[in-house]
Amino acid sequence: MSLPSLQELAGQSLLRNEKLAISALETLPNLLLPQLFKQAYEGGHRNVLKKIVSSWPFPRLPLGAVKKRNASESLENAVLEEVDKLLIQSPREYKLEVLDLRSVGQEPMDVLSGPVDSWLPQTSCEGEKKPLKVAVNLYLRNGNFNKLSCLSQWAEKRKGLLQLYCHEFHIWLPFLSGCKCYLEYVNLQYIVVLGLHSLHNPAEFLDLISYLGHLMNLRKLSISNIQEERVISLEERRHIVSGLASKLLNLECLQELHLENASFFKGHLHKLLRSLKTPLDDLAVTHCTISVPEWNQFSKLICVSQLQHLSLENVRLASLSPEPLRILLVKAAHTLVDLNLEDCHIKDSYLYAILPALSRCLQLRTFSFYGNPLSMGALKRLLRSTANLENLYRELYPVPRDCYVDNGTLHMELTRNHCNELIGILKTFWRSERIYFGTDRCHRCNNRYIYNKTSMCRCRRFIG
Template identity: 35%
Template sequence: LQLCSQCVVLHQDSFLSTLKMSIRTPPTLLELAAKRLLRDQASAIAALEYLPAELFPYLFVMAYRGGHRPQLLKAMHPPDHAPTRAMGLKAMLDALDVLLSQEVQTEVRPRRCKLRVLDLSNTGANFWDIQHPELLTDGTSDCAQLQPQHGAPLAPLEVFLDLNFNERDRDKFFMHIIQWAQQREGLLHLCCKALRISEVPFQRVRRVLDRVQLDCIQEVEVHCTWDLPTLGTFALYLGQMSNLQRLSLPDIDVLAEEDEEQEEEGDFSQFLSQMLRLWHLRELHMHSPSFFRGRLDQMLRCLQTPLDELSLTYCQRLTHSDLTHLFQCPNLRQLKILHLLGLSLADFSPEPLRVLLEAVAPTLQDLGLDNCGMADSQVEAILPVLSRCHQLRKFTISINNFPVATVEKLLRHTTGLRSLEVEVYPVPLECDGTQGTVNQERLALIRAELTGTLR
C-alpha cells in the first residue's frame, strides 16, 4: 500500500521485475557467431555467399560500428560511401538493389537471397542508433493479412517504415525512402503501418501521404493542435486508411465567429463521412474533444465495429446529452480498456455509467475514472457491478474528493477481483491540511487503516 500527496496506489510486489531488469541479457548465438566471424576478415568475406540471412544484420552492424574492417564492408555493399547515418542507410539500400537484381536475373533464388522483410519501423533517420536492424527472413509479416484496395499481390520483399513526424526535415527522409521504393515497383512493397504527427505543419505531412499506400496504415496518432478545417482535410486521407485499427485524435481549435459556423459544420461533416469508412477501428483516443460538444452522438454513430479501447481525456465541456449517448453506444459493449479522464460527471445520473459497466464487466481489463468529479452516491451506484469485473487488472479513480469511508468501500468491493494488480485512489478528504497541503500524520494513520482493510 502506497500513499502519496495526490493518490493512493496499490500494486503487486515488483521485486521479480526489478531483479530481471538488473540482470544483463546474455548475447544470442547469432551475436556470438558474428563476433567469431569478425576475428578473421578474410574468412568472413569468403563465407558471405553461404551465410544464413539471419546472420547478416549482426555482421553488418558489428563491422560498421567497429570501423576497422573496411574490406568486409566493401564486400557487403558498394564502397564509395562515408560512414554517416545517411550514407549508411544509402549503402543498405544499394545492397538491397543488388539482391533485387538477383531476384530478376535468376529463376532459382541464391542461398544468400533469403530476405523477405526489411523492418525500418521505429528507426527512421536514426537507423544506426538501434541495437540491430530487424531483418526477417520468413514471409510471416502481418502485412499479408491486410486487404489491399487494388487487390494486387504483395511483392517478394516487404519494407516496413513508420511515418513518425517529430522533428525537422523528417519528411525529406521519408520522401527519399518512398522514391527509392517507387522506382522499384513490382520488386518490393513499402508498407507504412504507423503514422505519428507531433507539432509539424500538416502541409509537410501531406507531401508524404500523397506518395504512400494509405490502406497499409493501421495506427494514427496526432499530438498537436489543429483547427477544424485541417481536421477536415486530414479526414480525406483518413478515409483511405481502410485497415486502420488505432486512432488518436488531437486537440481541435473551434472557431468562435458565428459567420464561420457553417464552414466548421462542413468540415465536421467531412470528417464524419470518412470515419464511416473505418471498418477495422478497434481503439479510439480523443484528447480535449470540445468540437464534439452537443454532437458526440454523430461521432459514435460512425463507429462500424465494436471497440476494444476508448479513451477520453480533458472533456469537461461535453453535455449531459453527450454523456448519455456515450454510455448507451452499442459499439462500446465489448471494451477491454475504458479511460474517462477529466470527464465531468458532477450532477450526472450514475445509471448510464452503471449500465455500461454492467455490459463490459465480462471483458473489462482497465478502468480509469480519474478527475471526474464523482460524488459518493455515484460511487455507491457502481460498486456492485465493479465487484463483478473479474478480468479487471487496473482500476484508477484518483483526483476525486472522497472521504476515507468511500475509499474503504471501494477496497472491499474489489477484494474478490483476482486479476487486479493496480488500484489508484485519491488521498481521502480527512487528510486535507491548510492551504492545499496534506496532513502527513493523518495520512499515516489512514494508510495503516487501509492496509488493514486490504489484508
C-alpha cells in the same frame, strides 16, 4: 545483465577481422546470419553488412530492429544502397520480400514471414517477382520530413520494384498541407494506426476525408490537441463533424479510438461515436469536456458495448449523472480489462452509484482511480468491493481527502496513518502488492506523490 551466448561470442571474435569475416560468409550456415547481421550493425562493420545483405537468404530483413535511436545514418544508408542493388540486378534472384524499417513491432531474429507481416498484402509464390515491400512507421513533425522525402524519392525511382507500406502514421503538424503531397507514395489501405496531433485548423479534417475513405484496414485512430486558431461557426463545426463521421462509418476494422484534449468536438461527440457501427475494443476520451446531452447518450452507443479498455481520464464526471457510466460498466462487465478514471472529480455519492456495477467487472486487470476526492470511509468500501476481482494486478487509488488541510495542503502524518490502515485492509485479502496510493497532482510541476514509492516534489505544500 545476461552473459553473451556462444553464438554471440563467436560473432564478436569473427568481426575482429573484417576480411576473415567477409570470406567466412560464403560457408557460414544461414541460421547464424541474423545474429551476425545484428552484431555487425551494432559494431559499425560497414563492409561486412554490405556483404551480408548482398546475399541475404531470408524473405525478411528486420533493419529497424537493429537500429539504435540517434545512431548514425551512414550504416542504414549502406544497407539501403545494397538493397537497391538487389532490386536492379538481372535476373532478379534475391529472396528478400520485406524490408522492415520499423523500430518497434519486430525483433532482430524475425527473418521469416509470419504474424509480424500479417498487416501486409500476401505475396504469391507463383508468377513473376513481386515488388519489394518496404514497411515503415512515419512520425511527421515540423522540419522532419527527411525520412519520408527520401523514401518517396526511392519509391519513385524504383517504381514497380518496391512499394512503401506504412503501419503507423502520426502527424504532429499545425497544418496538413505540407505532408499531403507524400501520401500518394504510401499504400493508404494498409495503414493500421493513424494519429493526428496538434492541428491548428480543424477545417483541415475536410481535406483528409478523401484519404480516410481509403484506410480500409485502419484499427486505431488517435486525435489529440486540436486547437482553433480562428472562430469556427456552429454550422461549419457541424459540417466538419458530419464529414468525419461519414468516413468513420466505413472503417469496419476500427478497434481503438483515442480523443485527447479535443474540445472542438464538444456537443458533437455523440455524433462522432454514433457513426461507429461495430463495438470498439479500446475507447479513450480524455482531457475533454462532455456535455450533459452527449453523456446521457454515451452508454447507448453500439461502440461501447464490448470494451476491453476504457479511459475517461480528466473528464469532469462530478457534474454528470453516474447512470450512463453504471450502465456502460454493466454492458462491458465480461470484457473490460482496463479502466482509467483518474482525475474525474468523482466523490463518495458518485462512487456508491457505480460500485455495484464495478464489482461485476470480473475480468478487470488494471484500475486507475487517482485524483478523485474520496473520504476514508468511501475508500474502505471501494477496496472491500473490489476484493472479489481476482484478476486485478494493478490498482491506483487516491490518498483520502481526509489527508488534506488548509485548502489542499497535504498532512503527512495523516497520510501515513490512513494509507497504512488501508494497506492493512488489503493485506487481509492478500492483495497489498501492486497497489498504490497517490496524491492529487501538484499545481506547479504536475507530479503526483505516491505513498512509500516516490519522493515528494519540492514545490508541493505539506505539513507534518
